[in-house]
Structures are given as structure tokens and as C-alpha cells.
Amino acid sequence: MPHQFTIKGLDKNKYPEVYDSISRVMGYYGIDKISFKYPVFFKKLNLIKGQSLMGDSIKISERSLSFLESLDYEERDSVLAHELSHVYNRDEVLYTLIFVFLIFPLFIFELSLLILSSLLLFGDIFIISLIIAGMLVFILSVRFFMWVSRNSEIRCDRDAVLKIKRPEAFKRALISYYKNIDRSQGRPGIPVILFSLLLLVFYFVAGSSHPTLKERIEHMDHVGKAIVQQ
Numbered sequence: 443m444p445h446q447f448t449i450k451g452l453d454k455n456k457y458p459e460v461y462d463s464i465s466r467v468m469g470y471y472g473i474d475k476i477s478f479k480y481p482v483f484f485k486k487l488n489l490i491k492g493q494s495l496m497g498d499s500i501k502i503s504e505r506s507l508s509f510l511e512s513l514d515y516e517e518r519d520s521v522l523a524h525e526l527s528h529v530y531n532r533d534e535v536l537y538t539l540i541f542v543f544l545i546f547p548l549f550i551f552e553l554s555l556l557i558l559s560s561l562l563l564f565g566d567i568f569i570i571s572l573i574i575a576g577m578l579v580f581i582l583s584v585r586f587f588m589w590v591s592r593n594s595e596i597r598c599d600r601d602a603v604l605k606i607k608r609p610e611a612f613k614r615a616l617i618s619y620y621k622n623i624d625r626s627q628g629r630p631g632i633p634v635i636l637f638s639l640l641l642l643v644f645y646f647v648a649g650s651s652h653p654t655l656k657e658r659i660e661h662m663d664h665v666g667k668a669i670v671q672q
Contacts, residue, residue: 451478460510463518464500470523470605471530478502488622490521492528495535500525509622516611521619523602524612530601533594540590544583552576584648591651599658600665609666613659620655 447468454461468476477499481489489503490510500522502510510518528534555573603609653661 446474448475449478450476451480457507457511459513459515459518460507460522463510463515463522467519467522467526467605471526473498473526473530476500476526476529478507480504488619490525492525493534494529494532495538498529500529505622509619513615513618514611516606516608517615517618520602520606520608520612521615523605524598527598527601528594531594531597533591533598536594537587537591540583540587545580545587548576548580548583552580581647588649588651592649592653595652596658596661599661603662603665603669607669609662609669613662616655616658 447465449461449464449468452461452464464476468474475498477497479493479499479501481501481503484503486505487503488506488509489501490506491501493499493501510521513521552573555569555576559569559573599612602612606612
């Protein structure tokens with residue numbers, strides 16, 4: 443008797459190719475149940491994110507779901523294998539623990555010092571030293587979070603290649619995904635530009651949570667060669 447999978451929130455008739463792929467990839471990881479969730483504010487953005495904090499699920503935008511449907515089955519299986527690696531390894535649980543027990547307490551500590559220093563009118567050199575030290579430790583904690591996230595992405599890429607064994611298909615899917623940008627709104631306005639600058643400052647201080655496309659492709663090439671040599 444074939445193994446039964448429970449897939450919630452995905453219309454099999456509207457997205458038959460995605461439904462077949464997710465059923466297949468769930469078998470590779472031994473995951474029996476998955477839910478598809480659709481954030482309201484991300485309909486026109488690229489968003490595919492495997493989650494495991496409140497049950498196993500894939501958060502996905504309608505735009506990205508249509509994009510998955512347009513891929514061939516090897517490309518689609520590879521992308522979903524990457525996301526299910528996040529689910530299988532409970533990455534979101536790890537991210538939440540780091541945030542709750544490291545980043546958030548440091549943020550509250552730093553905020554408390556700033557409030558205390560304002561009440562003292564910056565008259566206490568000890569408080570000022572604590573503020574500077576706390577800020578440095580807070581930045582390091584965020585960089586640690588980004589490092590964990592970045593390495594999780596690389597591991598998920600590796601898992602996808604090892605499960606599907608089609609590194610070239612995964613590379614094609616990644617390149618297509620990066621090109622899948624909504625340009626229907628025309629040129630970016632001032633708010634978008636300012637938000638982009640804010641992100642650049644954040645990435646400069648904290649680092650990126652994802653490896654670059656070049657790094658991901660180079661890593662997949664390395665894993666692909668290891669598969670061939672087996």
C-alpha cells in the first residue's frame with residue numbers, strides 16, 4: 443500500500459505539478475504532513491519559505507507558486523527539497539531560540555541603558571561604556587544569527603542536490619528565481635529607494651542571511667562532483 447501524505451492549502455487541480463512534486467519530495471524526507479500558507483502582503487513578491495515552528499508548513503506567495511508550476515519537474519523538486527530541508531531540520535525553531543534568548547534580551551538591555559543614560563544626562567562614564575559595549579555585543583549577536591542562517595541555506599542547497607541528484611536543474615531554478623522579479627509597478631519610488639538603502643546599511647553592519655547566487659552555484663558544483671565520484 444503506497445504511503446499516504448497530507449497536503450493542506452494546495453489546490454491539486456490548480457497546481458497539479460507542484461502537488462506531485464511536494465508529494466514526491468516529502469517521501470525523500472519522511473515528512474507525512476505539510477501545509478501551504480499564503481501571506482496576504484506578499485502576493486506579488488518572491489517568497490518560498492519552509493517553516494517548522496507552528497507545525498510543518500511552506501509559506502509561499504501566489505507569484506512564487508505560479509513560478510514553481512512553470513518549472514520542469516527536476517527544477518521544481520530541487521526547490522521544494524531545499525525548503526523541506528528547512529522543515530526537516532527545524533531551522534525556524536533554531537532561529538527563534540537565538541532571537542528569544544540572545545538577540546532580544548541584548549536589545550532590551552541596550553534600550554534600558556539608553557533610557558538610564560538619558561535620565562542621567564550622560565553624566566556617568568560607566569553607563570556610556572556599557573552602552574558602547576552592549577551595542578558591539580548586540581551587533582555580534584545579530585551577525586551570529588546571520589551566520590547561522592547563511593550556513594543553513596548552504597546546507598539546504600546541499601540536501602536538495604543530494605536528494606534530487608540534479609545540481610544543474612537546481613542551478614537553472616535558482617537563476618530563474620532570481621530573474622522572477624515583478625516589474626509591473628515601473629521604476630522604484632523614493633520609499634523603495636530609502637528602504638533599499640536601509641537594507642544596505644543593515645547588511646553592511648550585520649551581514650547577509652543568504653549566500654550570493656555565485657556562492658550557491660559554486661557550492662552545488664562541488665556537491666555535484668562529489669556525487670559523480672561516488
